[in-house]
Amino acid sequence: MHRTAALQSNSPGNSLEAYAAGKLEQLQARHLRRELVATTRESGLWLERGGRRLLSFSCNDYLGLSHHAAVKDAAIEATRRYGTGAGASRLITGDHPLLGELEQRLARLKGTEAACVFGSGYLANTGIIPTFAGPDDIVIVDELAHACIWAGARLSGARVVAFRHNDTGHLGELLHAHRSGAQRALVATDGVFSMDGDIAPLGELAEICVRHDAWLLSDDAHGVGVLGEGRGSAALFPGAHIPLQMGTLSKAIGGYGGYLCAAQPVIDFVKTRTRTIVYSTGLPPASAAAAIAALDLIESDPDLRAAPLRKAMLFTRLVDAPAAQSPIVPVILGTAERALAASAALAEEGFAVVAIRPPTVPQGTARLRIAFSAAHDDSDVTRLAAAVRKIAAA
Numbered sequence: 141m142h143r144t145a146a147l148q149s150n151s152p153g154n155s156l157e158a159y160a161a162g163k164l165e166q167l168q169a170r171h172l173r174r175e176l177v178a179t180t181r182e183s184g185l186w187l188e189r190g191g192r193r194l195l196s197f198s199c200n201d202y203l204g205l206s207h208h209a210a211v212k213d214a215a216i217e218a219t220r221r222y223g224t225g226a227g228a229s230r231l232i233t234g235d236h237p238l239l240g241e242l243e244q245r246l247a248r249l250k251g252t253e254a255a256c257v258f259g260s261g262y263l264a265n266t267g268i269i270p271t272f273a274g275p276d277d278i279v280i281v282d283e284l285a286h287a288c289i290w291a292g293a294r295l296s297g298a299r300v301v302a303f304r305h306n307d308t309g310h311l312g313e314l315l316h317a318h319r320s321g322a323q324r325a326l327v328a329t330d331g332v333f334s335m336d337g338d339i340a341p342l343g344e345l346a347e348i349c350v351r352h353d354a355w356l357l358s359d360d361a362h363g364v365g366v367l368g369e370g371r372g373s374a375a376l377f378p379g380a381h382i383p384l385q386m387g388t389l390s391k392a393i394g395g396y397g398g399y400l401c402a403a404q405p406v407i408d409f410v411k412t413r414t415r416t417i418v419y420s421t422g423l424p425p426a427s428a429a430a431a432i433a434a435l436d437l438i439e440s441d442p443d444l445r446a447a448p449l450r451k452a453m454l455f456t457r458l459v460d461a462p463a464a465q466s467p468i469v470p471v472i473l474g475t476a477e478r479a480l481a482a483s484a485a486l487a488e489e490g491f492a493v494v495a496i497r498p499p500t501v502p503q504g505t506a507r508l509r510i511a512f513s514a515a516h517d518d519s520d521v522t523r524l525a526a527a528v529r530k531i532a533a534a
């Protein structure tokens with residue numbers, strides 16, 4: 141049967157395709173359809189897509205380590221020695237020696253007793269939260285926290301409540317109202333917010349959590365390697381009690397994988413019971429080796445790890461925006477249509493700055509999300525700032 145004819149017919153055999161096609165049409169009409177664009181990243185900075193060579197301000201590879209020779213060599217060497225895959229879940233035969241070595245490095249960096257490496261940051265949060273919260277419990281989440289925190293919270297079966305973004309007073313009220321009705325309470329937030337670049341008030345959050353016997357989870361996906369001398373956003377709040385510190389190896393660390401840093405019994409329990417550890421294959425040797433090599437570079441080079449924030453602050457100064465707190469700077473444009481047009485205009489000037497639309501960000505806050513890298517020249521930042529000013533004025 142001809143394809144379009146199949147889509148038009150209402151016969152039961154075609155309801156799936158018709159459903160998908162109808163949904164795509166609705167999204168297209170609202171400028172919310174998304175499409176993959178094949179992209180060749182030639183370096184930490186330059187990419188090629190749609191026949192064009194663009195300077196990227198949309199990669200989370202803040203230190204350019206995904207293309208660093210020492211990091212690539214470590215991955216290649218690990219592949220030669222240990223193969224391309226872990227071969228099984230870590231609890232079966234997949235616990236290759238690089239995972240333990242990486243966990244020691246991460247625990248040392250974060251100042252915790254122990255660490256556990258996951259397949260990705262998404263797998264970390266969707267595994268950790270249901271390990272520590274269940275149907276008798278409450279999970280309270282910053283409203284702008286990353287999608288995988290929300291996914292983990294919902295998977296847990298606990299009562300899930302949002303607190304207003306970075307509003308410690310609101311969190312206190314919610315704990316006051318709901319804590320006694322729950323057996324355990326877990327509070328989760330991004331350390332650096334992925335789409336806004338601002339930092340959670342981890343010191344105050346930690347105090348409130350301790351007062352109410354709630355467990356604080358901070359997601360440091362965008363802090364590790366670039367804030368707090370490379371130790372991440374929690375290091376900006378010395379003494380804050382953050383018992384669950386998760387993050388990813390896929391951003392400043394330049395590769396792939398996720399982690400949790402915590403006390404020894406917490407990590408031992410995760411390795412025993414967390415479903416995304418027990419029922420998912422261990423991180424490949426190449427990814428673990430790349431992360432170890434990246435941590436060597438991060439720990440030994442203060443200028444490198446300070447550079448992305450320095451570039452972001454140069455940009456916010458040039459466009460008269462509030463000073464950047466992290467390498468992420470949003471330029472909020474409102475409608476999806478405006479954000480797409482701004483992104484297209486920047487591509488005309490040779491920049492890759494991808495438009496971020498709902499549901500990744502709340503309705504009415506579609507934006508350009510600009511990510512700065514240690515590899516950007518100050519002159520690149522200056523040119524981008526001029527182009528963004530022109531667009532904002534238009």
Ligand SMILES: *Cc1c(COP(=O)(O)O)cnc(C)c1O
Nearest residue numbers: 260261262286334361388390397
């Ligand atoms: C990217 C991101 C994740 C997911 O990490 P992956 O390793 O890419 O799965 C989790 N949390 C935050 C805040 C992120 O920005």
